Amino acid sequence: MSAFDKYLHAVILRATDEARADGSSTVDAQHLLLSLAADQGSTAQRLLASAGLDRGAVRTALDREFEHSLSLVGVAPAARDLPAASPAIQDPALGASAKLALERSFTTARKKDLRSAHLLLGILEARIGTVPRTLALAGVDRAELAQRAGRALEGGER
Amino acid sequence: MPAAENTLPPEPADSLAAVVALRRLADQLENAAVEQAMRAGWSWPQVSEALGVTRQAVHKKHAKRLIAAGVELRRRAD
Numbered sequence: 001m002s003a004f005d006k007y008l009h010a011v012i013l014r015a016t017d018e019a020r021a022d023g024s025s026t027v028d029a030q031h032l033l034l035s036l037a038a039d040q041g042s043t044a045q046r047l048l049a050s051a052g053l054d055r056g057a058v059r060t061a062l063d064r065e066f067e068h069s070l071s072l073v074g075v076a077p078a079a080r081d082l083p084a085a086s087p088a089i090q091d092p093a094l095g096a097s098a099k100l101a102l103e104r105s106f107t108t109a110r111k112k113d114l115r116s117a118h119l120l121l122g123i124l125e126a127r128i129g130t131v132p133r134t135l136a137l138a139g140v141d142r143a144e145l146a147q148r149a150g151r152a153l154e155g156g157e158r
Numbered sequence: 159m160p161a162a163e164n165t166l167p168p169e170p171a172d173s174l175a176a177v178v179a180l181r182r183l184a185d186q187l188e189n190a191a192v193e194q195a196m197r198a199g200w201s202w203p204q205v206s207e208a209l210g211v212t213r214q215a216v217h218k219k220h221a222k223r224l225i226a227a228g229v230e231l232r233r234r235a236d
Contacts, residue, residue: 023186069179072167077183085189086227133175 004114011035011119012094019092023085026095029131032102033123034058036116043152044116050148051140061138065130068137097129109153117149124149192220193229201232 001009012027014035019027036044038055048054053061070077094102105114105122124146126132135142166173188209195205206216224231 069175
């Protein structure tokens with residue numbers, strides 16, 4: 001297993017924990033984003049932090065997008081006050097949005113050249129879906145952040 | 159329900175995002191509601207009838223989670 005494979009495995013494991021904590025049966029792109037934001041010391045984490053997105057800020061922004069999208073059809077998330085259900089036993093599987101983000105990451109570089117910022121780029125490339133809506137609501141310029149990730153990679157940062 | 163709630167948001171992206179959010183909300187609600195019912199002594203047939211799905215479907219979706227959580231499960235509707 002290459003160093004990047006090990007790194008990717010750790011990112012996906014953390015994303016899987018985020019999905020489980022979220023009560024989600026799938027690991028989605030937003031869980032990968034939470035995982036990267038919690039990945040202290042990586043270029044992806046540093047780029048996100050520079051946009052004000054530490055792990056807690058991403059979680060808050062995701063909750064806001066959830067409530068906002070519900071409000072658009074006249075629904076208030078009463079589930080917020082529900083007793084938390086016991087967690088699922090089965091591991092959430094990679095969902096469509098996470099697969100797409102990973103595929104996009106992998107097409108931007110040769111496998112041996114892949115780094116954390118490629119994963120961030122793959123997530124940021126999505127123009128439609130929960131992640132871009134969350135970033136827009138949080139006032140984060142997705143395209144600009146993607147450009148900075150691209151520049152960090154050209155500069156050879158890990 | 160007010161009539162306004164029966165119209166879609168003008169942007170398709172907003173309408174589709176609302177579907178995603180509602181599915182998530184429904185999943186959260188189902189997990190909590192099934193657990194509440196089983197803890198209150200409801201049986202699988204009763205819960206499945208209330209949800210309008212098959213017993214197999216509700217069992218497959220929730221049994222492992224509830225057993226692991228230590229919920230005492232009734233097998234029959236008696």
